[in-house]
Amino acid sequence: MNLALRLASVALLLVVWLAGAHFVGARLLPAPQTVWFAIVQEARSGALAFNLGVTLARVAAAFAIAMILGTALGLAMGRAPLFDKLADPWLIVLLNLPALVIVVLAYVWAGLTETAAIAAVALNKLPIATVTVREGARALDPALNEMAVVFRMGELVRLRHVVLPQLAPYLAAAARSGLSLVWKIALIVELLGRPNGVGFEIGVAFQLFDVTHILAYALVFVAVMLAVETFLVQPLERHVSRWRVRPA
Amino acid sequence: MSRAGASDRLDVNIKHKFYRAASGDCRHVLGQISLGLNSGEVAALVGPSGCGKTTLLRIVVGLDHDFEGSVQLPAFGKLGVVFQEPRLLPWRTVEENVRLAAPQADDVTLGALFVTLGIAEHRRHYPGELSLGLARRVALARAFAVKPDLLALDEPFVSLDTALAARMRAELVELVSRQPVTTLLVTHSIEEAIEIADRVVLLSAPPARLLGDVRIANARRNRTAAAIAAIRDEIENKINAVDQPAARC
Numbered sequence: 488m489n490l491a492l493r494l495a496s497v498a499l500l501l502v503v504w505l506a507g508a509h510f511v512g513a514r515l516l517p518a519p520q521t522v523w524f525a526i527v528q529e530a531r532s533g534a535l536a537f538n539l540g541v542t543l544a545r546v547a548a549a550f551a552i553a554m555i556l557g558t559a560l561g562l563a564m565g566r567a568p569l570f571d572k573l574a575d576p577w578l579i580v581l582l583n584l585p586a587l588v589i590v591v592l593a594y595v596w597a598g599l600t601e602t603a604a605i606a607a608v609a610l611n612k613l614p615i616a617t618v619t620v621r622e623g624a625r626a627l628d629p630a631l632n633e634m635a636v637v638f639r640m641g642e643l644v645r646l647r648h649v650v651l652p653q654l655a656p657y658l659a660a661a662a663r664s665g666l667s668l669v670w671k672i673a674l675i676v677e678l679l680g681r682p683n684g685v686g687f688e689i690g691v692a693f694q695l696f697d698v699t700h701i702l703a704y705a706l707v708f709v710a711v712m713l714a715v716e717t718f719l720v721q722p723l724e725r726h727v728s729r730w731r732v733r734p735a
Numbered sequence: 736m737s738r739a740g741a742s743d744r745l746d747v748n749i750k751h752k753f754y755r756a757a758s759g760d761c762r763h764v765l766g767q768i769s770l771g772l773n774s775g776e777v778a779a780l781v782g783p784s785g786c787g788k789t790t791l792l793r794i795v796v797g798l799d800h801d802f803e804g805s806v807q808l809p810a811f812g813k814l815g816v817v818f819q820e821p822r823l824l825p826w827r828t829v830e831e832n833v834r835l836a837a838p839q840a841d842d843v844t845l846g847a848l849f850v851t852l853g854i855a856e857h858r859r860h861y862p863g864e865l866s867l868g869l870a871r872r873v874a875l876a877r878a879f880a881v882k883p884d885l886l887a888l889d890e891p892f893v894s895l896d897t898a899l900a901a902r903m904r905a906e907l908v909e910l911v912s913r914q915p916v917t918t919l920l921v922t923h924s925i926e927e928a929i930e931i932a933d934r935v936v937l938l939s940a941p942p943a944r945l946l947g948d949v950r951i952a953n954a955r956r957n958r959t960a961a962a963i964a965a966i967r968d969e970i971e972n973k974i975n976a977v978d979q980p981a982a983r984c
Contacts, residue, residue, distance in 0.1 A: 634822040637796050637814050638836040638881065648835055652826040730826040730861040 517699040525703040534688075535707065542673060542684040543711070545601075549608035550669045554662065556609075557616025558654075564617065565624020582614040586672050590679060599680040611672045616661040623657030655727045663720060670712055742807065743774035745885055745917055747795055749804035751942075752787070764790050765802070766944040770936060774809060775915040779928030781970075782938030782946075788921040789819070789889055791943070795919060796887050808885055809917050815883030817891045821870035823862040829873050830858040837880035848876050852906055868899045872906070879910055886911075886918040892927065904930055925970055929963050937973055947973035 501519055508518040517525075529535035564571040564578075590607045597603035627650065635645045651658075677686025685704050692700035752765035764787045772778050780788050793799040795806055796814055808814070823832045833845065849855040852872040862870055871891060878886055891907075892900040908931055911918055922928050928935045929951065937946040949970055 630818070630820065630822050631824065633798050634816075634818065634836075636798065637816040638877075639813070640835065644835060648824060648827060648831075652824070655826075727826075730863065 514696075515698060517702065521699055522702045522706065525699045526707060529703060535704075538683055538685050538688050538704070539707065539711065542670075542677065542686065542708070545605055545608065545676070545684065546666075546670050546673050548605045549612065549673065550662075550665060552605070552609040553612035553616050553665060553669070554658075557613050557661065558620050558658065560613075561617045561620025561622075562624045562650075562654075565621040565627070571621070578614050578617060581610070582618070586611045586675065590672070590676050594680045601681075604676045604681055607676055608669055608672050612665050612669050615668065616665055619657050619661040619664075620654060623654040627653050652727070659720075659724050659727070666712070666715070666720070670708070743809050743917075744807070745770075745772040745795070745809045745919070746805075746807040747771070747791075748806070749791070749794065749802060751804070752790060752794065752799075752802040754790070763942040765794075766942040768804075768938075768943065768945055770945070772809075772917050772919065772934075774917055776934065777911055777918040777920065777932045778934040778936055779920045779922055779932035780936050780938060781922060781925055781928045782943060783940050784923050786938050786941050787943040788923075788938060791938075792887055792889050792919065792921050795885075810884040813881060813884045815878030815881050815886045815916070817871075817874050817878045817886075817888040819889045819891075819893065821862070821867075821874040823870060823873055823877075825862050828859050828861055829854060829865070832862070832873060833877045833880050836877045837882075840880045840882075845876075845880060848879055848910075851909060852876050868895055868903070871895070871903065875903075875907065875910075879914065879916075882914075883916060886916045888918070888920045890921055890923070892922075900927075907931060925967055926963065929966050929970075935966075935970060937970065949973070 504516070504519055508516045513521065526535065560574070564574055589610050593603040593607035593610070597606070631649055631653070635649045640649070673684075674686035674689065677684035678690040681687055685708050688704050689701050692698075692704070747768065747770040749765055749768045751763070751767075754762045754764045756762070768791065770778075780791065782788050790799065794802050795808075796816055797806070797808075823829075824835070827835065830845075834840065837845075846855070849858065852875060854869060854872050854876060857865060857869060857873075862873070865873065875891065878888075888907075892903055895903065904927060911931075918932075920928070920931060925935070933951055935947075935949045935951065937949070938944070939946045947970070949966065951966055
């Protein structure tokens, strides 16, 4: 029933798309089948896989850096009030700096390099991950910590079995909001200063007014991110919350 | 305070303990308390509620360092603690909870412990799936599994129904008889203390100090109702607290 509703919703979207293409003309909104053929053509030439791969690699690298640094910083700020007071203004500045400013400055200071691109994306995501994990670190249960102390659990055991499971919901929230933010900013970074990737292709298509090309890349990319969400993020969330008693 | 040494005794020597509340108020919680426990001795700390029993226990197990005095833990200072709440990790199974605290415990010992406490069939359950009584048993199993030099229990049977509490007391008696361990049990119930302990240590109202130290001669397992009543009378005679002015912070 659920699946049927979803399929019906997607079918309706296609119908609206077809109708729109008919009314505004193929130049502004090409029909679904035109976009489909463009996707097939890009896939045959190998350009699609290459650009998608490059972009995904950047997303993965930036995401990993931001999550690891954000978790470490968030934990430190949540546990040490002095460090929190010192680092908080920096965090607020970074949090309120527009993504575009960070990207442009990274390119100006570090050149149009891969490092600058990934750092700029990671830096955009870092403060949000930090703030989310800090909330989690503040909510750590002191009773469980005392238990770990009296039973002389080692640092690693404590981190893995006592601290991280308590942070899991916060890490999941940071990962979820982070992933969608990271790939959106990754495209801007590519548009402004990289010679390949989905963002670069969309930039080129924009200059040529090639709406078919734009839609082809955008749709494939959305499909890939949807797959990541369904086959990676959701199963992982189910795994870390397996101990929760589900309401009958 | 010092924690060195390899003596088998538990030596607690507290001069003062003040408690500073967030509002800035300061209370004198513990007065002069000296307490020594021989190896394998089971002592019960009894006193009116709010008298600082839990504070004393937290000082002994090293969770509270803000006091004047010293604590010397027996032997290597390995602790088995049963808190008032079970304090299990909800995201780990019963068995994992025990093994994380006692990584060196072997399968045979653990198996026997689980059977004695009646939690063998719950090994793979998560704490959220257990009743309070079962979770308390898991906490007890965890404390015994580490083969502690000192077993510290803080009101381990509160908010259980009478029958269940009695059964768990019997299980605890069974465990300390089989595996002798220096034990400090905090309770507000004199009956519970007499049933389990070799010594009943009485604390006064705050600031707590020692009111009496009653040794119980006959073996734990054959304490009759009459014997318990006699000891109880002896203890109650000692509880005629002399008022003692609180020291200033």
